[in-house]
Every structure is written in C-alpha cells, then in structure tokens.
Amino acid sequence: MTQIHPKGHQMPSNFPVELYEVIRVIRKVPLFLEEHLDRLYQSARVAEVHHLPGPVALEEKLISFLRNSKVSEGNIRLSLTIHSNEDVPEPAMAFIPHRYPEGRNYAEGVRLRTLMSQRELPNAKIYRPVLSQRTDEIIAEGKYYEVLLVNHKGYITEGSRSNVFFVKGNRLYTPPTQQVLPGITRKVILRLCIENDILISEEPIKLLELDTFDAVFISGTSVKVLPVSHIDDHQFERANMLIRRIGRLYDTQIESYIRNKIMP
Known part of the structure; x- marks a missing residue:
C-alpha cells in the first residue's frame, strides 16, 4: 500500500x-x-x-x-x-570507506555513463538498495567514474552520488532542485555563484542536448568540484576556466569553514 x-x-x-x-x-x-x-x-x-x-x-x-x-x-x-x-x-x-579523486582526475576529467533511472522521492536522501547496487556494478567495472541518471522524459537529473553542472559560455546550468537530491556541495556552489556574480540557471537538461554544452562537472561530498571529460560518447573541455574558478572558490570556502569550526 x-x-x-x-x-x-x-x-x-x-x-x-x-x-x-x-x-x-x-x-x-x-x-x-x-x-x-x-x-x-x-x-x-x-x-x-x-x-x-x-x-x-x-x-x-x-x-x-x-x-x-x-x-x-x-x-x-x-x-x-x-x-x-x-x-x-x-x-x-x-x-x-571513501574514494576521493586523484590529482589526475581533476586535471584530466572523468568519464560518466548515463542510466535510464530515477528516484521515487528525489528530494529525500533515503537508502535505495536496488539503484545503489546497479550503479555500484557499473562503477566497479572500472571504465566510468560515476553514473548519471536520466528520467523517463529523457532529462538528466543527477549522479548516483553527485549533482551535475553544465557550462555554456560564461553561464552554468543545473537541473532544477525539485528533480534532484539537493546536495550540500551543490547548495554551497549555488551560493558561491550568487556571491561572485557567476551566471547560473536551474533548468531541465535533455540528454539529447549534451553536444550544446562546452564543459561539465559533478559535485559532491567526496568529489568536491570534479571536471568531466566524457558522458557516454560525448566529449567536453577538460580545463574549462569557469570550472577551475568554481573549484578554487569551493576549496576556499572549505578552509574558511574549518578555521571557524576547529574543535578544542
């Protein structure tokens, strides 16, 4: 029921x-x-x-x-x-156990694969063993760093353990909050963009529109701001200046937070 x-x-x-x-x-x-x-x-x-x-x-x-x-x-x-x-x-x-990206991952970008799947309640962080097992199997094969979920309408929503951002010119795009798990790193990035006059739009991203974007990155607790080199067979810029800027802003935010929270 x-x-x-x-x-x-x-x-x-x-x-x-x-x-x-x-x-x-x-x-x-x-x-x-x-x-x-x-x-x-x-x-x-x-x-x-x-x-x-x-x-x-x-x-x-x-x-x-x-x-x-x-x-x-x-x-x-x-x-x-x-x-x-x-x-x-x-x-x-x-x-x-955790898996943090290596230096070469940030320099060269990582490969992602898409999977037709979606969460029942995307705004709630609830353990879903079936979806986790399927994405774990794909990642364990070693070819792909992360799996991007695509809903039944053909829109990219999020990664299995991350959120995703797309770059076109000097603007960022990311799927709407109501379609995704609102990641903490994602939330910090959105705030940093507003504070630093970086243009950003929340709008649905069609899988068929991937070739219209210059660059892509994923965000998350472990990956922070991680550039993407490929999604399936689509290739993207690996050294995009806007992504590098956001990565620096995020690292600075982490250090500021730690300085204010060091435990006695």
Missing part, C-alpha cells in the same frame, strides 16, 4: 525506512554539518517520517563521536532507521 502526499507524490509506507547523510571530515571538522542536518530533517518531512531525535542531540552525538575517534579525515555515515510511525530511532554513525 502507498500513501499519497497532498502534493501528489507517492509516499513509501513500508518500513523500515533509512534516512542518512554522508559527511566529510577534515581535521576532525564535519564539513557543513548544519546543512547536512537540515537536509536530514527535510528528507524526514518528504518521507513523512516523524519522531526523530532533535538536531542539537544529533550534533552533540556526532561531535562526541569525532572527539573519541582516532580518525581525523574521512567520511562519516550518519543514519536513522525508522521501523514504525511511532519509532524514535537511535542514530548510528561510523566512518565508511
């Missing part, structure tokens, strides 16, 4: 439901923690999940976990598994 959200979205009624965030840690600082917690509760609202621990309690548990850990760099997975409408879940957190 499926519940219908007032706006017409179909809501999952089968438990358990697992909400989660993957947070990058640098020098024991969880990057953009406030935004991650905001998205966690937004995911809960979209999935109609109630009775979660409060944000202050979650932040305290995470900070305590980091203080007591010998690990100072990596990715933490924070998850909440809800078993019923009345369940108040205990947060689970652990450092998980």
